[in-house]
Amino acid sequence: MNIGTLxxxxxxxxxxxxxxxxxxxxxxxxxxxxxxxxxxxxPGIAEQxxxxxxxxxxxxxxxxxxxxxxxxxxxxxxxxxxxxxxxxLKLGQDVAFACEGDISFYSTFNYLAQTVALNYPEVKIxxxxxxxxxxxxxxxxGIPLTKHHEKxxxxxxxxxxxxxxxxxxxADVVVLMKVSSVYQxxxxxxxxxxxxxxxxxxxxATCSNQVIYKDLSNYPELKLSYFSVLIIKGSGKPxxxx
Numbered sequence: 677m678n679i680g681t682l683x684x685x686x687x688x689x690x691x692x693x694x695x696x697x698x699x700x701x702x703x704x705x706x707x708x709x710x711x712x713x714x715x716x717x718x719p720g721i722a723e724q725x726x727x728x729x730x731x732x733x734x735x736x737x738x739x740x741x742x743x744x745x746x747x748x749x750x751x752x753x754x755x756x757x758x759x760x761x762x763x764x765l766k767l768g769q770d771v772a773f774a775c776e777g778d779i780s781f782y783s784t785f786n787y788l789a790q791t792v793a794l795n796y797p798e799v800k801i802x803x804x805x806x807x808x809x810x811x812x813x814x815x816x817x818g819i820p821l822t823k824h825h826e827k828x829x830x831x832x833x834x835x836x837x838x839x840x841x842x843x844x845x846x847a848d849v850v851v852l853m854k855v856s857s858v859y860q861x862x863x864x865x866x867x868x869x870x871x872x873x874x875x876x877x878x879x880x881a882t883c884s885n886q887v888i889y890k891d892l893s894n895y896p897e898l899k900l901s902y903f904s905v906l907i908i909k910g911s912g913k914p915x916x917x918x
Contacts, residue, residue, distance in 0.1 A: 677766075678768035679765055679766065679768065679796075679798050679799055679800070680764060680765040680766075680767070680768050680769045680770040680771060680799075681765075681770045681771075681799070681800045681801070681802060682761060682765060682770075682771050682773065682789065682792055682799055682800070682801045682802070683702050683706065683770065683771070683772040683773065683801075683802050683803075683804060684773050684775055684779040684783070684785040684788075684789060684801070684802070684803045684804065685699045685702060685703055685772050685773065685774055685775065685779065685804045685806075686699060686775055686777065686778045686779040686804055686805055686806025686807070686808075687699065687703075687722055687725045687726055687774050687775060687776060687806060688725060688776075688777065688806050688807045688812070688882065689776065689777055689807055689808070689809050689812040689881045689882045689883070690721070690725060690812075690880060690881065690882040690883030690884075690886070691725075691882040691883070692725050692726070692728050692729065694806065694807045694812070694882060695725075695726070695729070695806065696804065696805070696806055698804055699804045699806060700729060702772055702804060703726060703729055703730075703772050703774065704729060704730075704731055704734075705770070705772075706734070706769070706770040706771060706772045707733075707734060707735060707764075707769050707770070708734065708735040708736075708737055708764045708769055708770070708771045708772070709726070709730060709734050709735070709736055709737065709771075709772050709773075709774060710736075710737040710738075710739055710760075710761060710771055710772070710773045710774070711723045711726070711736075711737075711738060711739070711773065711774040711775075712738070712739060712740075712741050712776075712784050713738035713739060713740050713741075714738075715743075720738070720776075721776045721903075722774040722775060722776045723736075723738070723774070725774070725776065726774045735764075737760060737761070737764075737771070739757040739760060739761070739773075739788070740753055740756070740757065741753055741754075741757065741784050741787070750787075754787045754788060754790075754791040755791060755795075757788050757791070758788060758791040758792045758795055758796070759795075761773075761788065761792060762792065762795070762796055762799075765792075765796070765799055766796075773785050773788060775806075777806065777807065777808045777809055777812075778805055778806045778807060778808035779803045779804060779805060779806065780803060780805065781808040781809075782832060782853065785803075789801050789803075807882075809853070809881055809903070809905050810830060810851045810853075810905060810907070812878075812881035812882045813851075813876075813878035813881045813905040813907060814907065815881075815882075816878050816881050816882065816886060816888060817876050817878060817888065817890070817907070819876075819907075819909070821849065821851075821907070822848070822849050826848035826849055827846070827847050827848050827849070828847060828848065828849040828850070828851065829843045829847040829849070829850050829851070830850075830851040830853065831843065831850065831851070831852050831853065832853050832854070833853055833854035833855075833857065835852070837858070837861055837862075837865065840852070840862065840865060841865060844865070844869060844871070844908070848909075848910070849907070849908065849909055850907075850908040851905060851906070851907050851908075852905070852906040852908070853905060854902060854903070854904065855877070855900065855904050855905070855906040856899075856900035856901060856902055856904050859898055859900055859904075859906075860896065860897060862906065863892060863895070863896050863897075864896075866892065866908065867896075871908055871910060872891065872892045872893045873891045873892075873893060874891075874908065874909040874910040875891075875892045875906060875907065875908045875909070876888070876889065876890050876892075876906070876907045876909075877889040877892065877895075877898070877900065877904055877905070877906050877907075878904070878905050878907075879900060879901050879903065879904045880901060880903050880904075881903075881905060
């Protein structure tokens with residue numbers, strides 16, 4: 677029985693040209709292209725990124741990955757998505773899953789690949805790397821994310837304020853993902869540690885509607901979008917304001 681290969685393809689953060697040459701070749705080589713479905717019947721971000729690259733004869737498969745915390749419901753969604761992909765793989769067809777950002781960086785693909793590997797161990801899975809949001813944000817700002825011997829920490833959305841305070845005491849660079857829900861609390865901490873002037877926010881990095889904020893001193897109450905990255909430089913030895 678000839679089984680197709682499941683490719684996880686990183687497509688970058690918004691700019692369609694950030695996909696790698698290898699990623700684009702594989703994306704256009706397969707008969708079936710999968711991606712996370714969007715919300716409210718709108719195209720998802722990965723689908724929007726790749727739409728100009730897709731060929732008319734390719735099958736497009738939108739897979740539902742709900743934004744919930746219920747582990748049981750999430751597992752059901754992963755199982756359903758894995759089964760949908762398997763319907764093509766078992767026919768010997770390769771499937772490319774387009775993933776926003778980088779495939780290994782807080783990626784939806786990880787859950788799909790894990791479930792496919794568990795349920796259908798005969799499937800070959802390949803991951804194609806790409807540009808993740810912290811790298812895209814630093815490039816948009818025109819600054820190095822790290823240099824020399826700087827220590828960097830990247831915290832996902834579900835961090836505690838205490839955890840952030842601890843990290844700021846020893847890391848030279850701190851990146852906060854999806855910071856919108858805790859921005860005001862973070863801003864207060866950065867003010868206390870005198871780090872506002874060396875902190876930056878990039879919303880929707882590399883997208884046409886990208887927004888950049890440099891020196892957060894005058895932005896205590898920003899209403900940020902979900903896809904916002906905050907980069908804090910010069911931490912490690914912060915100087916509290918007396």
